[in-house]
Amino acid sequence: MKYGPGRSGLIMEEPLLWEKGRPGRNGMSIPDSDVPDAQLAADLCGEGPDFPDLSEVDVVRHYTRLSQWNFGVDTGMYPLGSCTMKYNPKINEKHAASEGITSAHPMLDDEYCQGTLRIIYELQNYLAAITGLDAVSVQPAAGAHGELAGMLIFAAYHKSRGKKRNKILIPDTAHGTNPASAALCGYKPVSIKSGPRGILDVDQVRELMDEECAGIMITNPNTLGLFEENIREIAQIVHEKGGLVYGDGANMNAVMGIVDMKKCGVDVLHLNLHKTFSTPHGGGGPGSGPVCVVEELAGFLPSPRVVFDGEQYRLEDERPESIGRMHCFHGNYGVLVRALCYILTMGAENLKKATQYAVLNACYIKVKLKNHLHLAYDRPCMHEAVFSDKKQQEYKVTTLDIAKRLMDSGYHPPTIYFPLVVHGAIMIEPTETESLEELDTFIEVVKEIVAEAKSDAELLKNAPQRFKVKRLDETQAARQPCLCG
Secondary structure (H helix, E strand, C coil): CCCCCCCCCCCCCCCCHHHHCCCCCCCCCCCCCCCCCCCCCHHHCCCCCCCCCCCHHHHHHHHHHHHCCCCCCCCCCCCECCCCCCCCCHHHHHHHCCHHHHCCCCCCCHHHCHHHHHHHHHHHHHHHHHHCCCEEECCCCCHHHHHHHHHHHHHHHHHHCCCCCCEEEEECCCCCHHHHHHHHCCCEEEEECCCCCCCCCHHHHHHHCCCCEEEEEEECCCCCCCCCCCHHHHHHHHHHCCCEEEEEECCHHHCCCCCCCCCCCCCEEEECHHHHCCCCCECCECCCCCEEECHHHHHHCCCCEEEECCCCEEEECCCCCCCCCCCCCCCCHHHHHHHHHHHHHHHHHHHHHHHHHHHHHHHHHHHHHCCCCEECCCCCCCCCEEEECHHHHHHCCCHHHHHHHHHHCCCCCCEECCCCCCCCEEEECCCCCCCHHHHHHHHHHHHHHHHHHHHCHHHHHCCCCCCCCCCCCHHHHHHCCCCCC
């Protein structure tokens, strides 16, 4: 079997530091104290901490070995659909870690943090230009937080017009957090089934959209990796009934620099800076989910917002229609810095190229693998291609088996069993940062695994084999996790 460039199965039986320690070992030289000993009451002194005696090399090798059990974007390709786990330039990390950035206190008065406020202001403007929308707040801390802000804006808008609406339309190809965000704001999510082509049917939207609906939440491109081609007609239907259109922009990596969301009819859009705009993403953070709106909704954005009055940058608090604060301070600032660095270093031309390469890479994988894995929708895709295990079912091999075998080959598994509209889904998103050679290696590995499913199904069912920990009972692991050793 071909092995990918990531974790190739290096296994080390690594004991706990307490097991490695031996009396008398020392990892540092502590100078003699020049402070006289103080006499402490006996009842204040207990036994010292149970630290093992270790040399420097013991400690360094221990943590280096543990790090080699992990997979990261610096290790190899993440074909992880829906999360845009792409490589991000290290220069953006360097700028975000600079002393002037990390030492700035968020409680400083405006006049003492002009540089900090300017970064936020310029990022707001760039994000508005990239999306085609008019006003931006960078307060929301992540994607779902941005969705919540968007739904609060929906509610505030309708309230300002003396309307109370209690429903919201959500396609079955939307991101899973959309219904939760709507429900938190008092809306009843109404599901819309995608049509036979994997996108929304206009007539169904027309049938469901009424004056009790606050609007619609659309993920575009959707979770099948398909562009909602009828977005403008759908937006018109929603607007005619007095509703608003919410765009889930988590998949902006597929349309950045190409699609104008305002011209599509979108009124509110959130972005995931930690997916599209250069922040290492995983393990739950860090994140940032700015919300972008049309001019009519600008007054409802979270407060305060950074504005420039011609002389200095300042935080504008007096905004009576605002939905209020969404974050203790001004957003996840380190992520904002990385995003601005990414935009400035890329420029408009290269942001567009990033999108084009992301789509090209996904389409390449789709074409190369569609005769080996079942392709859910055989039509042009955007940033990700969604397959399934339908062709492997006759060998009693599942999507999970394929994913576990990929781990043996040194690859992080793609997203599996999502989107829910595809049974046994395998969602592959290569991103724009992977080379042709990297894609070809990954494709050959998948082909070999598909061949193994036919010739030796048990090999896949017992995968992974090359790891310290073999296949877990995933239900039991979630309910009773073992976090030691």
